[in-house]
Amino acid sequence: MSEYVLEMRNIWKVYPNGVTANKGVNLKVKKGEIHALLGENGAGKSTLMKILFGFERPTEGEIYYNGELVNINSPYKAIELGIGMVHQHFMLVPSLTVVENVVLGMEPRKGLSIDLKKSIEFVENEMNKYGLPVPLKEKVKDISVGMKQRVEIIKTLVRGADLIILDEPTAVLTPQETVELFKALKNLTKAGKTVIFITHKLNEVKEIADRITVLRRGKTIGEAEVKNITEKDMSRMMVGRDVDIEIDKTPAKPGKIVLEAKNLEYTRFDGVKMLKGVNLKLREGEILGIAGVEGNGQTELVDIITGMDKPENGEIFIFGKNMKEADNPYEFRKIGMSFIPADRMLHGVSKEDTIEENLISDRFNRAPFSKKGVLKYNKITEFAKRMIKEFDIRTDGPKTAVKMLSGGNIQKVVVAREFTSNSKIIVADQPTRGIDIAAADFIRRRLVKERDNNVAVLLISSDLTELLEVSDRILVIYHGEFVAHFENIKEIDEQILGEYMLGIKKMSKEEMGDLI
Amino acid sequence: MKSTKRYEVYRTAIAIAIALALGYILILLSAFPKGDMAFFDKLKSAIKDANDAFRTFLISPVLKHRRGHWVFNLRGFIQWINESVPIMITGLAVSLIFTARHFNIGAEGQLFLGAAIATGAAIYFPSIPIITPIIVILIASMVGAAWSAIPGYLKSKWNASEVVTSLMLNYVALYMGLFIIKTFLRDPNAGQLVSLKFSDSATLFLLNDRYRWHSGILIALALSFALWFVMKKTTWGYKVRLIGNNKHFAYYSGINTQKTFFQVHLLSGAIAGTAGIIELLGYYGRFVWLYSPGYGWDGIIIATLARNNPIYVPVAALFLSYIRVGAKTMGRYTNIPPEMVAILQATIILLVTAEAFLSQMKQRAIEKEAKHTEEAIVGGETNE
Numbered sequence: 001m002s003e004y005v006l007e008m009r010n011i012w013k014v015y016p017n018g019v020t021a022n023k024g025v026n027l028k029v030k031k032g033e034i035h036a037l038l039g040e041n042g043a044g045k046s047t048l049m050k051i052l053f054g055f056e057r058p059t060e061g062e063i064y065y066n067g068e069l070v071n072i073n074s075p076y077k078a079i080e081l082g083i084g085m086v087h088q089h090f091m092l093v094p095s096l097t098v099v100e101n102v103v104l105g106m107e108p109r110k111g112l113s114i115d116l117k118k119s120i121e122f123v124e125n126e127m128n129k130y131g132l133p134v135p136l137k138e139k140v141k142d143i144s145v146g147m148k149q150r151v152e153i154i155k156t157l158v159r160g161a162d163l164i165i166l167d168e169p170t171a172v173l174t175p176q177e178t179v180e181l182f183k184a185l186k187n188l189t190k191a192g193k194t195v196i197f198i199t200h201k202l203n204e205v206k207e208i209a210d211r212i213t214v215l216r217r218g219k220t221i222g223e224a225e226v227k228n229i230t231e232k233d234m235s236r237m238m239v240g241r242d243v244d245i246e247i248d249k250t251p252a253k254p255g256k257i258v259l260e261a262k263n264l265e266y267t268r269f270d271g272v273k274m275l276k277g278v279n280l281k282l283r284e285g286e287i288l289g290i291a292g293v294e295g296n297g298q299t300e301l302v303d304i305i306t307g308m309d310k311p312e313n314g315e316i317f318i319f320g321k322n323m324k325e326a327d328n329p330y331e332f333r334k335i336g337m338s339f340i341p342a343d344r345m346l347h348g349v350s351k352e353d354t355i356e357e358n359l360i361s362d363r364f365n366r367a368p369f370s371k372k373g374v375l376k377y378n379k380i381t382e383f384a385k386r387m388i389k390e391f392d393i394r395t396d397g398p399k400t401a402v403k404m405l406s407g408g409n410i411q412k413v414v415v416a417r418e419f420t421s422n423s424k425i426i427v428a429d430q431p432t433r434g435i436d437i438a439a440a441d442f443i444r445r446r447l448v449k450e451r452d453n454n455v456a457v458l459l460i461s462s463d464l465t466e467l468l469e470v471s472d473r474i475l476v477i478y479h480g481e482f483v484a485h486f487e488n489i490k491e492i493d494e495q496i497l498g499e500y501m502l503g504i505k506k507m508s509k510e511e512m513g514d515l516i
Numbered sequence: 517m518k519s520t521k522r523y524e525v526y527r528t529a530i531a532i533a534i535a536l537a538l539g540y541i542l543i544l545l546s547a548f549p550k551g552d553m554a555f556f557d558k559l560k561s562a563i564k565d566a567n568d569a570f571r572t573f574l575i576s577p578v579l580k581h582r583r584g585h586w587v588f589n590l591r592g593f594i595q596w597i598n599e600s601v602p603i604m605i606t607g608l609a610v611s612l613i614f615t616a617r618h619f620n621i622g623a624e625g626q627l628f629l630g631a632a633i634a635t636g637a638a639i640y641f642p643s644i645p646i647i648t649p650i651i652v653i654l655i656a657s658m659v660g661a662a663w664s665a666i667p668g669y670l671k672s673k674w675n676a677s678e679v680v681t682s683l684m685l686n687y688v689a690l691y692m693g694l695f696i697i698k699t700f701l702r703d704p705n706a707g708q709l710v711s712l713k714f715s716d717s718a719t720l721f722l723l724n725d726r727y728r729w730h731s732g733i734l735i736a737l738a739l740s741f742a743l744w745f746v747m748k749k750t751t752w753g754y755k756v757r758l759i760g761n762n763k764h765f766a767y768y769s770g771i772n773t774q775k776t777f778f779q780v781h782l783l784s785g786a787i788a789g790t791a792g793i794i795e796l797l798g799y800y801g802r803f804v805w806l807y808s809p810g811y812g813w814d815g816i817i818i819a820t821l822a823r824n825n826p827i828y829v830p831v832a833a834l835f836l837s838y839i840r841v842g843a844k845t846m847g848r849y850t851n852i853p854p855e856m857v858a859i860l861q862a863t864i865i866l867l868v869t870a871e872a873f874l875s876q877m878k879q880r881a882i883e884k885e886a887k888h889t890e891e892a893i894v895g896g897e898t899n900e
Binding site: 014016017018059308328329330333334339341346347348349350351352353357361362364365370373374375377 | 882
């Protein structure tokens with residue numbers, strides 16, 4: 001038997017829309033190691049893991065597990081083999097308790113109902129074996145994200161997983177939670193489990209992984225022992241060239257207040273109060289960053305500020321104008337706001353339509369794009385060609401459907417439109433999520449450039465590195481209110497932000513100053 | 517993109533071919549003679565009859581047999597073109613509403629009520645050439661728009677499913693239309709329930725008097741072109757396509773989606789409303805329907821075949837009326853029921869709309885293409 005517990009050989013995957021996600025990928029994982037699968041967004045990591053877990057069938061290629069050729073045609077088969085997966089988006093039932101979630105589908109019965117006592121015993125036993133305590137009787141909707149992830153890991157363990165796949169597990173965690181996760185993972189390998197860890201964060205790889213495999217554009221670029229390789233080498237393998245992620249930035253010269261939110265309140269459809277009297281002031285020529293664990297009210301705040309939704313209470317002033325009467329994003333755009341939405345496929349583009357049609361969605365009614373209600377396609381194409389060049393959108397041409405583009409290029413279509421609408425305010429919600437490093441870097445630089453042109457930028461991001469690098473000020477949101485305000489970014493780091501994001505610390509009104 | 521379009525063409529062509537083959541088998545089965553002949557003789561006789569019938573089915577709308585020669589069948593041809601007119605118009609109405617991804621299937625009611633009310637105008641309106649038919653058609657159009665506005669309004673106001681409301685309103689329109697004809701416009705001298713004759717100038721200009729080839733086809737073709745222009749070239753058409761493809765994106769971009777949806781319902785109803793009266797003005801000269809003519813449903817078939825593209829609607833409508841006229845002629849000369857064409861239609865629609873049909877062929881083509889491109893790149897790829 002070989003030393004590898006898992007071997008994936010020459011894996012190809014062509015999706016029905018023609019996108020080739022894996023182009024002859026090879027992956028070898030040793031027993032008992034933490035193996036990092038490294039690559040940019042869109043490199044094919046998630047696809048490869050979906051194939052391993054039986055969610056997708058490979059177009060071509062072979063999988064050997066414990067030395068045997070296996071045919072994993074469904075997640076059941078994967079679980080049967082001892083492969084478990086923790087998804088980026090948790091697959092838990094929020095209204096059930098932790099223990100119910102863990103035993104769901106394999107619950108010990110007593111007559112027609114669950115044998116709760118036996119279930120708890122059973123889960124507690126596993127929990128203690130691997131040193132992964134979870135609050136068994138709490139409902140899943142009441143526990144933190146880090147806990148939910150731990151519940152997911154236990155779920156795989158009680159199903160007998162020996163090989164656990166974690167898909168970007170740290171993307172949703174605060175720095176503190178990440179530390180906890182890493183401890184847990186080390187415990188698992190001590191107990192003989194093997195872990196595949198998908199990520200694009202190099203510092204994490206250095207910290208936790210034993211070996212790495214790097215993917216780029218659907219191909220295996222190489223594998224290495226982590227102790228023999230520097231972060232710089234890894235990043236070169238990932239991106240294909242040296243990357244300079246530092247952004248040169250002069251101090252901001254903020255001007256007058258252009259956007260002001262007063263006492264915003266919002267209650268979600270399920271009765272949860274998402275915003276509890278939020279105040280915010282945004283000045284021209286500055287980038288205001290908003291940090292927070294996802295689901296603490298950012299979505300609602302952005303929706304209200306951009307006119308996608310109305311607040312329950314409170315007011316928005318843009319250039320001093322009360323937006324109370326405006327009940328359509330159109331009014332917000334007209335007055336000079338543009339908006340990069342967090343969900344680009346839902347709000348940012350129409351994927352069936354062409355690039356050029358997506359680029360004019362907010363200005364098709366104006367010259368030169370139309371005249372008396374008739375579209376001027378030659379002008380539109382000309383404009384789109386210019387945008388493709390300026391924003392480096394990789395495509396065949398302006399008449400290509402947006403769905404044929406990669407995530408990063410789709411985002412470039414969105415920012416090309418939003419950055420060229422002559423707005424004085426840009427709201428950027430997760431502008432670089434899920435896209436490759438080069439595109440993300442481009443967008444960050446462009447945000448700074450807009451700021452230098454005296455545009456006001458509101459940046460909402462779950463990427464703390466990005467926030468610290470780009471923002472001039474940072475607000476931290478927790479449970480629907482701002483709990484911290486930093487005007488001097490140089491003095492803080494991710495750890496400090498993390499403490500406020502988790503609600504461990506909270507600033508008083510005086511400490512936060514009068515810009516809030 | 518290109519390969520997807522080509523695949524759609526293949527899929528439609530193959531669906532039609534399979535349907536025709538099925539039609540042949542059905543004809544063959546119904547041509548099987550009874551009696552105590554040997555099976556082989558029966559088969560031989562059936563094949564001979566089926567071939568004759570199938571030939572009639574396929575070519576009778578354009579050719580007929582006379583004194584040993586195939587000659588142009590003017591009557592069949594005119595019947596073919598005339599029958600395509602109302603379904604071409606409803607096809608346009610349905611393709612418009614389907615483009616916005618709203619499923620107002622009320623074209624049937626819109627055209628019926630539009631025709632019934634406009635019949636009053638066509639009978640009693642002062643007879644002015646050219647002007648009268650235009651006014652009569654406009655009245656029908658407005659009735660159609662108003663009728664379509666009801667589900668549109670209910671949808672935008674209370675988010676009531678337009679499928680249900682428009683479907684139910686079809687029955688209301690049917691009985692209301694019949695009520696109007698029976699109570700106010702009935703011709704007491706006619707042997708059956710029909711309206712009074714239209715005034716002379718109200719009828720449409722005829723291209724051929726003998727077989728009543730009316731100018732409705734010109735209206736339908738002009739409408740097709742006009743709608744194509746609106747959908748592909750104007751800002752309004754752009755808005756409709758955008759809200760159809762992703763209404764969240766349209767709203768985010770600053771488009772008033774509710775208003776546009778409502779306008780789509782209005783325009784679609786305005787188009788559908790004319791489908792009935794145009795046929796009455798052109799061909800019958802009075803209101804003749806005792807029940808729903810079904811053109812609204814045909815519109816759905818045509819919009820589906822034309823992939824909601826107005827420029828393909830005439831092709832789809834002409835195809836559908838061609839096989840129907842062929843089947844009717846076949847029914848006259850043989851004992852094969854023309855209703856078999858409904859089975860053909862159903863087969864075609866089923867295969868065209870079934871996403872999975874031939875999808876493996878598509879997937880294989882995509883995989884081959886993808887790998888091919890990859891292998892071509894591998895040789896010449898440098899770092900970036």
